[in-house]
Amino acid sequence: MTDYSTKRKKYFLQIISIISLILILFTISVKFKNEKVNAFTKSKAEVVLEVDSGRVLFTNNENQRLPMASTTKIITAITAIENADISQDVRITSKTCNVEGSSVYLKDGDIFTLKDLLYGLMLRSGNDCAESIALFVGNTRENFIKMMNSTCKKIGCENTNLTNPHGLPDDNHYTTAMDLAKISAYAMKNVTFCEIVSTKRVTVTEKSQNKKRVFVNKNKMLARFDGANGIKTGYTKKAGRCLVSSAKRNGMQLVCVVINSPQMFERSEELLNGAFCEYSYVPIINSQEMEQFCSLQGFALATVNNSIFYPLKKGETIKCEYEIYNFKRLPLKKGEIIGKISVFNKNSLLFSENIITINRVENKKIFGIIKSRLSEYLTEKYENKQISCALRGCQP
Structure with missing residues (x-):
């Protein structure tokens, strides 16, 4: 009788242990899932906008002034495209080579076309490209910054101020998610800009020594999201992870902005998918x-x-x-x-x-x-x- 009771007790304890283990694993799984969802929704500011009509489809904290890191380069690129012949050759000088942060490692005396520098700017996020473009197009860095701010004002962005062409931290360098969406929608209407930001991989030529270089786009959305066609990543410690992405499905072109988003690609996919599901592109005229x-x-x-x-x-x-x-x-x-x-x-x-x-x-x-x-x-x-x-x- 005693042996039977002992065996029964052991069997009961084994059952309790198995159930406890299942509950623990289930709790861990649910907790991880919830943390993942929370991470996806943890952008400091967000906007989804339809490009042609300008209709805003989703917003979150869209008017707070925030640093935007290398998404600044969207403005750098469209300002350069609108104010210069991008087939021109640009000779790199020592003034623009050694810039902190991301770089394509330009050297004094290198010669690239302006278009190839724009590829380096938008695909590889080269801060040295940004400074080289600013000096070439604006004649002076200061003048190009004025041109960039004029571009923003022309588009109707009242909460944006720029102090540099690349987005490195500065207290007076800021935008809002709404302004950045407007700027991006404006830029995406330019054929040359679209060609550059939708490129996954490109070979460029450094002309002084006739050397080929390959630039691969850092924007993972181009490879992982159906219809993705742009545009720019960004990161600094102060700005956090920033992404302006764009995608076109069934004729509808969307721009999505997330600022300071730990899971910027996942959150952008979530917002874009939601917009494509919730809205239909209806012919009016x-x-x-x-x-x-x-x-x-x-x-x-x-x-x-x-x-x-x-x-x-x-x-x-x-x-x-x-x-x-x-x-x-x-x-x-x-x-x-x-x-x-x-x-x-x-x-x-x-x-x-x-x-x-x-x-x-x-x-x-x-x-x-x-x-x-x-x-x-x-x-x-x-x-x-x-x-x-x-x-x-x-x-x-």
Whole structure:
């Protein structure tokens, strides 16, 4: 009886031990999972923005002024591209070689094209490239910094101030997640900028000795995220890990900014996937359709400058209103504005698009036909109608 009781007790203790071990492992697993999720959401500031419309899809602490490390180089690059011929040769001087932080190890006397230096700037985050570009494009470093700040003001960034071309720490060097998103969206509309930041790997030539060098992009999003096409990583101890990423799916181009984010790639993926799932890119105005409808014997009469798409959530609706102007003077020149289409969400104006003549309009009869065709098309398309989003199924 005693042996039986002892065996039973041992068996019971073994069962308790196994259950305890399972509970401990489960607790560790859950704790790790929660810590991982918390790490993903621990950015100090975040913004997701649709590039073409400028619609802001997500924000978190978007207006706090913060250091942004090497994401500064987005402004350096677009300022250089807009103010210089990037095919020009740049001779490196000793003034710009020895810069602290990340470097591509330029040497005094090296010769690169400005475009190749931009690759070194945006793919390898070379601070020496930043200083070399600033000196070449601005003639002086100080003048180039002024040019960079002017670029920001032109875009409408009121909470950004720059004191250097690379993002090394300075108390007066700062931006906000919202400003950085606006700057990045602006830059992503430039073809040359897009070509550079979407490049995973490039071979450049140092011309004084005809040496080839390979630059590999540090932005892991290009390899790991479907549709990724840019743009810049950044890190300093003061700024933390920063990432501006971009991706395009089903015609919708997004920019995502995370500032001071320990898991910047994972968090950016999470935000971008969420935006692509929650919003659909809906056609609002089709320029080719309007042009075909507003034609006379194959002769195009009027249309809008650009087809317009807009990101909408499921169940969200917008309304379009139109106006066609009266003209007493004729003829009308090609490209003359003869009307306007306005797009509203609830009662807030989202944007307006001008209706223009495609060819010269010589007389009242032709203009009368234009007005009639436009009225028929726009009434059918927009009169007392709302455009809504039927969201596609998505797979993050």
